[in-house]
Amino acid sequence: MFVLVISGSDVSKIPGVSIAGLNPEVIPYTAPADADLLLWGKPHVIDAIPVDPQGHPTPAIITHAACCEAGFPILIVRSGTYLPPVVPYIEMNVEPGQDPQTNQAVSKVELLVEKSKSLGQILGKSSKKIVIAESLPGGTTTAYLILKALGYNGMVSSASPVNPVKLKEQIWENSAQRIGIKPGGLSGDPMKAIRELGDPMQATVFGMVTGVLEETDIILAGGTQMLAVAALLRHAGYNKPLLVATTTYVIRDKFAHFLDLARQISVEIYSAPLDFSQSPYPGLSDYEKGYVKEGVGAGGAIWYAEQLGVTPDRVIRKTEQLYHAMIKKN
């Protein structure tokens, strides 16, 4: 089963944090639109495919391509988006995360984790593998806050070639000051880290993983956002093997320290061999320049498709087809 956790956080509204932030009215639609695209082939909550300011399409197009070719089932979990998708989804009934510089980030985090644990237990009983992905604008920033608070030394990735590193560091400074901690100050209290500095997606995936039975494999589909979730799990005593499936673009990101962080957190890595270098479409070939890179479980979807006998090449070709149809329509 492929589970996409869609979420929201006021961190996405901080100028410069999220690529979606350059067009703030679009932010509430991004994650729900990704959900619609995965299940129904195109957004219904809004009549447009989510793109970054330069027009690069959401990585949901890759995940959708993988699903078209490999046929795996996808469930959507809504954990604090500003708007719901049109497609059916599991409702966790939480608010979007708040800006940790000024407020507690995730309220009622214990109940959310409890519900998520239940959900993980239910899904784990009927699936041998669960790939868990996310769509959350601003999520690499909250990931950075978590990693810093737990004591990790490394920078997260981002969805553009130029990572707003200084801004993320400043947001850390302000947030850490609000709650009075230094780096590593919450290494013994992952729940408090989520509550004060995190986002609802982290609480949800964290909870789901703890609820899943031994016999089911968990694959965290994402880049540094999923490393942050893995770190929270490790600090909560979760010792089982964890696989983080991401894309080659994240591994290659010079601004980030993905491999080092992964080693520190003790997770295995899968790097999806995406290659759009031959694409006639700048929207896709720009992924090679560091635009977008990952998201909506693109890397995990490639992993899952491979398990089902579908090569990355087939997914890449399908992505091109879908993108061509998308541009032609517009």
Add this chain to the structure above:
Amino acid sequence: MFVLVISGSDVSKIPGVSIAGLNPEVIPYTAPADADLLLWGKPHVIDAIPVDPQGHPTPAIITHAACCEAGFPILIVRSGTYLPPVVPYIEMNVEPGQDPQTNQAVSKVELLVEKSKSLGQILGKSSKKIVIAESLPGGTTTAYLILKALGYNGMVSSASPVNPVKLKEQIWENSAQRIGIKPGGLSGDPMKAIRELGDPMQATVFGMVTGVLEETDIILAGGTQMLAVAALLRHAGYNKPLLVATTTYVIRDKFAHFLDLARQISVEIYSAPLDFSQSPYPGLSDYEKGYVKEGVGAGGAIWYAEQLGVTPDRVIRKTEQLYHAMIKKN
């Protein structure tokens, strides 16, 4: 996978229709409380186990017992309840059904069926068997309207020893008059039947079944409410085998024509051999007198437990234990 579709309809507010109706403030909580009970062992949306006016506990206690013993996964689908449960659930984003005597019953029925079909497709990909149950006060009445409109001749069951048959017949007369049809007048248009006379649960289960792939077995867990859904499917051209799993109490109900309707609709039947005759608790032994009878997939849960090697006797004993604990607590 066991799926409980919780729903709501203004039909439940018609005096005399639903056993829950004698205490109208309770109606909005009944189905969500059943969902909480199944997943978390007790209601959280309200601090009380749903009981009928004489104090008989919700049949969710039987379903819960079956799940405790057999360990099957349960998903909740919220399709038009007045309130959400506290546990996680799949949100279909529809209003409760309206009273067909005065209004169109289910608005935007095509979209609901479409979403439900998607959901069926997703769940069907990851489960070899799907048991679909319902919790909907007033649902035997809307079931009656559907069966009548499709041309079936027989009375539905009810949750008390005395079935308000005349009232259900009057509701049919008034509703049929509103839309200008005679019995059988919508036999060729099941979607219109749901839209004008039905409830959101019917649309949801109908949609889910049509979305499920060939290889997955569907078990409709319920009494005459599920016969109505089966009838809608038949009239929409659904020819695959259908199993309706109910309880012996429904089969034995002298006011209803379960067996004849099942034969007319061409469904197979499973009759869960429940037996509370030896129970020291009137709350349970009264099931033998025709109180409650079925609901929340009690019959289907017994069927599912049997598939997993758990005898009906074990479920009955577990139900007694749970009920004992419940009374002791109060």
